[in-house]
Amino acid sequence: MIEASGLRKLYGQTVALDGVDLAVRQGEIFGVLGQSGAGKSTLLRCVNLLERPDSGTVTVAGRELTKLGERELNQARQRIGMVHQHFALLASRTVAGNVAFPLEVMGVGRRERDQRVAELLELVGLGGRGKDHPRQLSGGQKQRVGIARALAGRPEVLLSDEATSALDPGTTESILGLLKSLNRELGLTILLITHEMNVVKSICDSVAIMENGRIRESGGIGELIRTPGSRLTREIFPLPEPAAGHITLTFTGHPEEPVISEVVRKFDVDVNILGGAIEELAAGSVGRLRVDLAGGERDNALTYLRERGLLVEVAG
Structure with missing residues (x-):
């Protein structure tokens, strides 16, 4: 138009x-x-x-x-x-x-x-x-x-x-x-x-x-939210810059499954939640979560989160 x-x-x-x-x-x-x-x-x-x-x-x-x-x-x-x-x-x-x-x-x-x-x-x-x-x-x-x-x-x-x-x-x-x-x-x-x-x-x-x-x-909006390093996402969720190794998870909609709990059970990892928020946008709900994930099958846990449709960004 x-x-x-x-x-x-x-x-x-x-x-x-x-x-x-x-x-x-x-x-x-x-x-x-x-x-x-x-x-x-x-x-x-x-x-x-x-x-x-x-x-x-x-x-x-x-x-x-x-x-x-x-x-x-x-x-x-x-x-x-x-x-x-x-x-x-x-x-x-x-x-x-x-x-x-x-x-x-x-x-x-x-x-x-x-x-x-x-x-x-x-x-x-x-x-x-x-x-x-x-x-x-x-x-x-x-x-x-x-x-x-x-x-x-x-x-x-x-x-x-x-x-x-x-x-x-x-x-x-x-x-x-x-x-x-x-x-x-x-x-x-x-x-x-x-x-x-x-x-x-x-x-x-x-x-x-x-x-x-x-x-x-x-x-x-939805496309940019799912883009790694998006300026829009940083503006919507002004979290502090992550330390090396910290993980930022971005998701749209309301997860139907308790993915964090499943990651802990399936891959024997420790998850420390550092911050996060959920926003209601015209395009739907969007959430962003900053975590520290250690121990167990860490790489497999990250793969599992990506397969569940989350955007996974690892600092550093």
């Missing part, structure tokens, strides 16, 4: 994007994770060509946007919704007026426009608030208006620029729940940028980790 290849963007001598490749599948929620200055916002703005890359290509829904003229590009952008960090609502307009604005630009008639606005406000949980002004709304309600406005043109893709970073934790959870339901009910492809790991854990199917204008790691 979204393909970016070799994107490079400079601001003077500053390299904001340095050869970025990105692939987002239709119907998934894809998160771009990174700290301030990593290049996330520039990447998002290059996807809908609000920023034109110095080199590279962007293709959305089969159309290579970087080849389009201004008129064709404006038409293509109507299929791409955008949700902003600080809402970007028009203070002089009502809630309904804000949602209707892109429809007015598109030349949609008054009756159809009013009907669409009413549908959208119900969809985002703001039915009956159309006559209010933004100043009368909470932060979460303002973001719901922003989401409704972004959906006005029935987009295939929704871009989210740190949409929850200005919200409190409870409101953040409700907005993420709304995005997840829109993805499921409308088949909407969502590309969101964030510096918050909790956002990725809550709703993302796939993720790219950005740093200094480059993507350091990218893929499905």
Whole structure:
């Protein structure tokens, strides 16, 4: 649905994007994770060509946007919704007026426009608030208006620029729940940028980790969790660096068998648990356990754990 290849963007001598490749599948929620200055916002703005890359290509829904003229590009952008960090609502307009604005630009008639606005406000949980002004709304309600406005043109893709970073934790959870339901009910492809790991854990199917204008790691959450040395796994489970010989076990789902107990019985090994945690992700449960394993048939025990589907990493 979204393909970016070799994107490079400079601001003077500053390299904001340095050869970025990105692939987002239709119907998934894809998160771009990174700290301030990593290049996330520039990447998002290059996807809908609000920023034109110095080199590279962007293709959305089969159309290579970087080849389009201004008129064709404006038409293509109507299929791409955008949700902003600080809402970007028009203070002089009502809630309904804000949602209707892109429809007015598109030349949609008054009756159809009013009907669409009413549908959208119900969809985002703001039915009956159309006559209010933004100043009368909470932060979460303002973001719901922003989401409704972004959906006005029935987009295939929704871009989210740190949409929850200005919200409190409870409101953040409700907005993420709304995005997840829109993805499921409308088949909407969502590309969101964030510096918050909790956002990725809550709703993302796939993720790219950005740093200094480059993507350091990218893929499905489950795929990356099962990859030795994954940056994502280290971010989710910030365990201390292991000492030589220590073993880190990563597993998905809830084990149906007591594998640690079986390893002790079958291979006569001593297991010392050094730390660990279980996290509930959008992709399912993931656990990570740091152990020291000694004595008995240690190598056979490690083979047994791998055969049971665990990722086994031995330090050093």
